[in-house]
Amino acid sequence: MIDPFQTLGVEARFDLDPDDLARRHRDLSRALHPDRYAGAPAAERRLSLSRAIEVNDAFRVLKDPIRRAEALLRRAGVPVGETAEPKPSPDLLMEMMERREELGDARRRKDLDAVRALAEAIRGREREVLASMGRQFAASDPDATKLAVVLPELGELRYLRRFLDEASAIEEELSS
């Protein structure tokens, strides 16, 4: 499979500098964007479109920590995707259920501040998980069995993300 790290020409690691990544995306776009090929023969226009799509997609993957982690794992041959990963711990499930109930309550009360506070708490948690994942990725060899240690945290990240998406939808609903 094509590797987004390779497409963007950056090192395959978890803790990428977002500014470097953006700069690389921009440099490549300057060379590949269809605007550069507006006057070119049809075949070249198609080629530029394909490559610009590829570069944009790689950037989208690497910007997102969940998909970046997946890309790293896939490179190492670790199967990813919720069906392939270990089941989340009952503790996590329990906790997320409670948080979601609180979110639902806040929504019913139309309490925008409470929604924001809940989201902020989860964002803090997300930052912690990301930092820890960064350490795990840095410490382990790019070897499938060892990399698999990050899977539980990746699973947690997915739950946190879903919670945050829901919270932001509610925020939108309540503030309009």
Added chain:
Amino acid sequence: MALLEIFDPKAAPRPIGIDLGTTNSLVARVRDGKPVVITDCNAEKLVPSVVHYDPRGRVIVGVDAQRLAVDFPRETIVSVKRFMGRGADDPETRRLGTYEFVEPKTPEEAKSVRFKIRDRSVTPVEVSAEVLKVLRSLAEDELRSVGGVVITVPAYFDDAQRQATKDAGKLAGLDVLRLLNEPTAAALAYGLEKQKNGLFAVYDLGGGTFDVTILLLDDGVFQVRSTGGDSALGGDDMDRALAERLLHDLGVPVENRPRELVRLALDTARKIKHGLTETDRVEAEIEVTGGTRKLAVTRAEFDALIKPIVERTGVACRRALRDAGVSADELDGVILVGGSTRVPYVRQYVEKLFGKPPLCDLDPEEVVALGAAIQADILAGTKERADEILLLDVLPLSLGLETMGGVVEKILPRNTTIPAGARQTFTTYADNQTGFDLHIVQGERELAIDCRSLARFVLKGIPPMPAGLARLEVTFRVDADGLLSVTANELTTGVEQKVEVKPSYGLTDEEVETMLMAALDHGEEDLEKRQLIEARVEAERVVLATKKALVADADLLEGDEERARIDEALAGLEEAIRGTRAAIIRGRTEVLDDVTHGWAGRRMDRAIARAIAGKDVTAIEGTVAKARGVEAHLAEHAGHNAPDGDASGTGS
């Protein structure tokens, strides 16, 4: 120089930029490195987007049409942009207005609004094409020969509205190089003029549409972070709100409003609105049966009327900020665009919303057209140092497919940088299911029925097998115009079936072609002439580009053989251009395309390497070696594009 230009019989085609507005349209071009609006013989820059169809079948556009609006409310179309790409049952057809619509007889017909004008049925695409034709001839008067065109569209326009705009351009005989988002165009003109860097919001409230775009300006790179808006929100809605009040004050019953009076009320409302921008109280007179009535409106009254309209823009702004992941105080400035931002209440609202006084030092009505002209200049390759400027825009509304239970599965989320592509894998949900029903939708709502329906099609001939075994891959691609194309593949049992769909909003390519023929005086014959001209323009472009590349990148040719093949194809094409057969020109253009394909790839690799040169040489080599077409990439990514990264895909 000027003299030479005037007398040169074979003038080189020049690129132009068009702002096709709801209320006003403009055409601009770049002269001596600076964008300027082209004026008509009365030194007018704005062409009112008003089209009148007279009893003899003539079409009148602009100020003259505007004058006829009150006496011919059905035959004079204003604000046609609000109907572009809209279905016959669109809410816009039920708002205060003066038109008669054709009752659709088939579901196909219902996909587009059609105006009933005398005994004719006219689509919004045709009406817009009339405005574009006038702009084209304005440009031709000044430049004599018009080349490629950039037409601007509201950033929040969906696929159908974009496609309709592009078709209107085609119908007006224009070579549409690109559709450009209005706020991005404004930012381009603003950024280059003011030489500013930073994070900006563009707040564009025009006659019929509202857009807000958050973008980063960084040394010639204009990167859109997020966009939001409402393609049916603008000054027209203020006019309507005030007109409703005027009609009420005049004692006109809602169920019995003569169209002429409605038009008059709308026009009077607009005049009052403009007056209230300058003063606190405006008096107006309105002619009704039984005499002239005097009316007065204060600014406070007007502000109260438009408050709900203006507040709707706030919702979109807050969401755009959230999507961009920034707060209002991180912005370096808010750029005002569109005539409706002259309304004092709007300015106050924007200032409060963003917590800083907005920037309004460029003409809000011209800046979009100026940006379009700059972009046209860049795309036509005539701009100096064009490679320093880059526009990175986004998809305004999520694209998805309807799945089980009418729920939408998002394939490409809103605010994805374009061009963009994604693929999703689906499977059958019933035993022995032999067809897939695909429904492509656009919008943010969870249920397909609440989103904009773009296209439906059925993939047939799947061999009978148990549920969940068949594999259907659907690929979405959005190009730099923000236009979608979809391919579906059925991959089980090695049988590969491909269906390609271009979303349609009611007008098929054939219909557009037929309209084009009908618009030309001698139908068929003229069409042939046109095709010849188009084929030649394209071929000449290719010849020029190839010759340029032969000078710059000859070292990338693989041996004399490749060079010989290219030279031969070039000579063949040049000979065809001198002839008069469009088909031959097109055929030989393709031949040249074919023989330069491999070399083009190598040249693109070199461009990539140069773009990131000096940064990480080994990584670059990796990039170059692995950069491949999106097809290969997507094939390998199959199923990994679900928003939550679920590799198993979703059953449909």
